[in-house]
Amino acid sequence: MTRFLLRRLLWFGITLGIVMALSFFLMHAVKGGPFDGERQLEPAIERNLEARYHLDWPMWKQFLHYVGPLNLDQQGAAWLTGGDGSRTFGGVLSGDFGPSFRYRDFSVNDILAESLPISALLGFVAMMWALALGISTGIASALWRGSKIDLALRLAATCGIALPNFVIASFLIILFVFLLPLFPVAGWGNLSHMLLPGFCLGLVFAAYISRLTRTGLLEALSQNHIRSAHAKGLAPRTVVMRHALKGGLLPVISYLGPATAGILTGSLVIERIFYIPGTGSHFVNSALNRDYTLAMGVTIVYTVLVYTLNTIVDLAYTLLDPRIDLEEV
Amino acid sequence: MIDVSELRLRQVLPLGLLAGAFVAVLGLARGARRVPADFTFNNGNEVTSLDPATLTGLPGGRVARAIFEGLVVSHPRTLEPLPGAAESWEISTDALTYTFRMRHAARWSNGAPLTAHDFVYSFERFLNPLTAANYAYLLWYVKGARAYTSDVDVDGQARHDFSSVGIRAPDEYTLEIELDAPTPFFLDLLTFYTLCPVNRRSIEEARARWPERWELEWLRPENIVTNGPFRIIERRVNDRIRLVKSDSYWDAKNVAMRSIDVLAVEQEATMLNMYLTGDLDFTERINPALAREMLPREDFVPLPYLGTYFYRLNTTRPPFDDVRVRRALHLSLPREEICEQVLGVGQIPAFSLIPPILEGFEGASAGQPDLSRARALLVEAGYGEGGTPFPTIEIHYNTSEAHSAIAQVVAAAWRDALGINVKLRNEEWKVFLDSQNNLRFDVSRSSWLSDYADPSSFTDVFVSAGENNRTGWSNPEYDRLVALAARERDPQRRMGQLRDAESILMRECPILPIYFYVHQNVVAPRLGGFHHNVLDAHFPKFLYWMDDAELAEKRRAQPADWTRAPAHGPRAGLYSPAQQHERSAR
Numbered sequence: 001m002t003r004f005l006l007r008r009l010l011w012f013g014i015t016l017g018i019v020m021a022l023s024f025f026l027m028h029a030v031k032g033g034p035f036d037g038e039r040q041l042e043p044a045i046e047r048n049l050e051a052r053y054h055l056d057w058p059m060w061k062q063f064l065h066y067v068g069p070l071n072l073d074q075q076g077a078a079w080l081t082g083g084d085g086s087r088t089f090g091g092v093l094s095g096d097f098g099p100s101f102r103y104r105d106f107s108v109n110d111i112l113a114e115s116l117p118i119s120a121l122l123g124f125v126a127m128m129w130a131l132a133l134g135i136s137t138g139i140a141s142a143l144w145r146g147s148k149i150d151l152a153l154r155l156a157a158t159c160g161i162a163l164p165n166f167v168i169a170s171f172l173i174i175l176f177v178f179l180l181p182l183f184p185v186a187g188w189g190n191l192s193h194m195l196l197p198g199f200c201l202g203l204v205f206a207a208y209i210s211r212l213t214r215t216g217l218l219e220a221l222s223q224n225h226i227r228s229a230h231a232k233g234l235a236p237r238t239v240v241m242r243h244a245l246k247g248g249l250l251p252v253i254s255y256l257g258p259a260t261a262g263i264l265t266g267s268l269v270i271e272r273i274f275y276i277p278g279t280g281s282h283f284v285n286s287a288l289n290r291d292y293t294l295a296m297g298v299t300i301v302y303t304v305l306v307y308t309l310n311t312i313v314d315l316a317y318t319l320l321d322p323r324i325d326l327e328e329v
Numbered sequence: 330m331i332d333v334s335e336l337r338l339r340q341v342l343p344l345g346l347l348a349g350a351f352v353a354v355l356g357l358a359r360g361a362r363r364v365p366a367d368f369t370f371n372n373g374n375e376v377t378s379l380d381p382a383t384l385t386g387l388p389g390g391r392v393a394r395a396i397f398e399g400l401v402v403s404h405p406r407t408l409e410p411l412p413g414a415a416e417s418w419e420i421s422t423d424a425l426t427y428t429f430r431m432r433h434a435a436r437w438s439n440g441a442p443l444t445a446h447d448f449v450y451s452f453e454r455f456l457n458p459l460t461a462a463n464y465a466y467l468l469w470y471v472k473g474a475r476a477y478t479s480d481v482d483v484d485g486q487a488r489h490d491f492s493s494v495g496i497r498a499p500d501e502y503t504l505e506i507e508l509d510a511p512t513p514f515f516l517d518l519l520t521f522y523t524l525c526p527v528n529r530r531s532i533e534e535a536r537a538r539w540p541e542r543w544e545l546e547w548l549r550p551e552n553i554v555t556n557g558p559f560r561i562i563e564r565r566v567n568d569r570i571r572l573v574k575s576d577s578y579w580d581a582k583n584v585a586m587r588s589i590d591v592l593a594v595e596q597e598a599t600m601l602n603m604y605l606t607g608d609l610d611f612t613e614r615i616n617p618a619l620a621r622e623m624l625p626r627e628d629f630v631p632l633p634y635l636g637t638y639f640y641r642l643n644t645t646r647p648p649f650d651d652v653r654v655r656r657a658l659h660l661s662l663p664r665e666e667i668c669e670q671v672l673g674v675g676q677i678p679a680f681s682l683i684p685p686i687l688e689g690f691e692g693a694s695a696g697q698p699d700l701s702r703a704r705a706l707l708v709e710a711g712y713g714e715g716g717t718p719f720p721t722i723e724i725h726y727n728t729s730e731a732h733s734a735i736a737q738v739v740a741a742a743w744r745d746a747l748g749i750n751v752k753l754r755n756e757e758w759k760v761f762l763d764s765q766n767n768l769r770f771d772v773s774r775s776s777w778l779s780d781y782a783d784p785s786s787f788t789d790v791f792v793s794a795g796e797n798n799r800t801g802w803s804n805p806e807y808d809r810l811v812a813l814a815a816r817e818r819d820p821q822r823r824m825g826q827l828r829d830a831e832s833i834l835m836r837e838c839p840i841l842p843i844y845f846y847v848h849q850n851v852v853a854p855r856l857g858g859f860h861h862n863v864l865d866a867h868f869p870k871f872l873y874w875m876d877d878a879e880l881a882e883k884r885r886a887q888p889a890d891w892t893r894a895p896a897h898g899p900r901a902g903l904y905s906p907a908q909q910h911e912r913s914a915r
Contacts, residue, residue, distance in 0.1 A: 032759025277568035
C-alpha cells in the first residue's frame, strides 16, 4: 500500500512536470498575445506592458519564473512592490499561480479559489441527480427485465448518452422556465439555480449508472446466496435491496471516480448556458484570451484533481475487491 | 476482508454526503442574502479591471463611468462635454492651456475632498511607463507626456521627471494642463473613462498594508475609494458586480437608482432568455438569429452609431497594389444584399469610412456600385480578356458565423461579376489579429468603433505610420490633411480637411466599407433616462424607472406597428430626489 502510494507520488511529479512544460511552451508557441486587440497598441506602450508582465524575457526564463520556487523578478517589479525589494520565492512551486492577464484585478489563485467551490457544488448536485436517477432506473430495468418498462428505460438511457447536454439544456429551459415557470433561467445563488444545470450535467452519467446498475444487479440476482435468501422466505424487496444490491452496485462505485472527473471537466458548456461563475468556463476562455497564467492554473488544478481521483478509485477497487493486489497495479 | 471494506465504505460514504450537503447549505446561505437590484443589466463581458488607468473595453467603461467621474463628463444624448469633477474651465487664447476649477462639493466615497492634486497624481500614474496603460496615448497631446511614457531605462522606469509634463496644480482647486499644440477635441478626450481619478491615499495605504499584493488589494470592493455616482460593494468574476448609490457624490440628488447589478453574460441565447424572464433590464447584444424576430418590438429599436464594418486590402501584394483592381472590387461589392439578406436589422450599406451621423460633418463617398465599370477597370489593369488571368484571392476573417456568411456573399458576387476565384480563410481571433498585423492576407475582415465623437478617430487610423493602418497603404497628401486637421481651430475648416482626407481614402480604396453598425440594445420599456447617442454610450447616473403615466405617454408617441413588450420595473416608478421634487411640484 505504502509502496503503491509512493510510486504514484513519483509518477505524479513526473506527470505534472510534463503537463506544465508542454502546456506552457505550446501556449506560448500559439500566435497572438494577451494584449492583442482590434486596436493595435502604440509600440512604446506595448513595450511597457511586455516589460511589466516579463513577456520580453527569453522563454526559458519565463518558464523558470513561472514554475518557481525562486522568484526571478528582481529589479523590474521594485517600483511595483513598493521599492523595498521583491520576494525570494514565487511561482507555482511556492503555491503562487501568478496574476491573471485578462482579469487584472485578480490573481489566478483568487479566481480558482472563488470558482472551484462553485464548480464542485454544481458537480455535487449533478452527481446526486446521476445516482438517484441512475440507480433507481437501473433497479427497475433489472427487476422487469425484458418488459416494456425495461425497454423504455434503456432507450431513455441511450438517448441520455447520445444527446449532448446543451441540447437537453435547451429543451429543459423551454419546458421548465418558459412553459412551466418553475426555475430561474440562469444565474447562481440558491438551490433553485442548481437543479436544472445539475440535472443536465448529470444526465449522461445517470444513463451510464443505470446500465451499470442493471447489469450488476442481474448478475447478483443469479448468484447462489440470493437463491438461498429467497429460499429462506425473505420478502423479495428485502432480498433485492439488502442482499443483491450490495454486490450489484460494485461496478457503479468503481465508476464514480471517472464520473467525478468527467463532471468536473464537462461542466464548461453547462456553466456558459446557465451563466454559472465556475471554473469550467475559464477552461476555454483563458486559452482564447491568451491568459497564459490562468490557462496554466486551470490545467494544473485539473491535472491534480483527475490524478488524485484516479488514485482514490484504484484504492477503492482493492477495498471492494480483495482479489486485486495494489503491488501489481 | 469484505466486511471490513464495506464497513469503511459505509463510514466514508455518509461522511462524503454530509460534507457535500454542508457545502450546499453554505451556497444557499450565500445566495439567500441577495436582494434584487433596482436595475440589472448585462455588460456582455467581464470587465478587465476597475482601475480606470489600465482598463480596456466597453464593459469596463460602463462600470468605470458609474463609479468614477472625470474632470469633464458627456451629455447623455449629445455627448458634448459637461462639467464633472471640474466645475468650470477656461481655455487660453492660444488654445494651449486649459485651466480647470475644481468643484468644492466633490467628495471621494470615503468623504475626503477631491482636489486638483488627485488629478495630478492620477494623470502621472496614468502616463507612467510602469503602469503600462493601453490608452496612455490619449494624454500625449499634453506637453512632454509622450516622452514621459515612451523614454524608459532598462528597468522600465521613466527617464524624465513628471515636472517636464504640462500638468500642474497651482492650488487645491485649480488644475492647469498645457498642450503641445491646439487640440480641438481635447475636452472630448477628457470625458474618456480611462482619465478618471484614483485615490492616492487608498493606494498608498494598501501598499503599506499588503506589500506583496497591494496592486490587487486596493481594487477590492471593500478597499477601493471612488468618486462617482455609485460605489461598488460586491464583485465576483463572471457573475456580478453590485453597485449602490454613493451618498457622498456631489450630485446624489439627481441619481435615482439605489442599486445596480452588472452581469457579464456572454452567451447570446442566455442573455435574451434572462431578459425575457425579467432577470435583466437591459442587454447590449442579442442573438443575431433572433434579432429579426425581435424587430417590431418596442424594446428593440436598433439605431446607427459610430462603427463601420469593412474589408482591408493588402496593398503591398499584387494585384491589390493596383488602384484599378481595388476600385473594381469596391464597385462590385454587394452591400445591399449583405444588409438586407444576411444582417437584416437595419444595418446601413456603407460607401464611406465614417458613418454619416456626426453633426456638422458631411463625409465623402466611394461611389455607387457599377458592375460594367468594375469589369472595364479590371481589363484596364491588364486582367481578363486578352490579359493575364486574375490570380485567386482569399478573404480572411475571424471565425464567426456572421463573418463567414458575409464573406460567402462577397465571394459569390466577385466570382459572378468579375469572374475571379475567391477562397475563404478563417482564423481564431488572436491568430487572425496576428496575421492582419503582419499583412499576411489578401482581403481581411475589419471593423472600427470610435472612442470619441469626432471624424478624426476614423481618419487617424489610416495615416502612413499608424499602427492600426494594416493595409500597407500610404499617401502623403492624406497624412498632411490629417495632421493639419489635428491643429485646425476653425471647426468648419477642420471638417473640410477631414472630408478631403476621407475622399482620398475612398478614391484609393485601400479599404472597402461594407456596412455601418446599428446597436443591438434590448431595453426594458419602462427604463427612463436611457438615451441613444452616436457612441452608443450609456450613463447609469441618469437612469430611472417611469411610472405608469409616463410609460403610457411614451407609448402614445410610438409608431402604431410596434409590438408592446412586458414592462419590468416598479409600476410606481423610481425617480431621483430632484425629479421627485419636480413631479410633486407639477
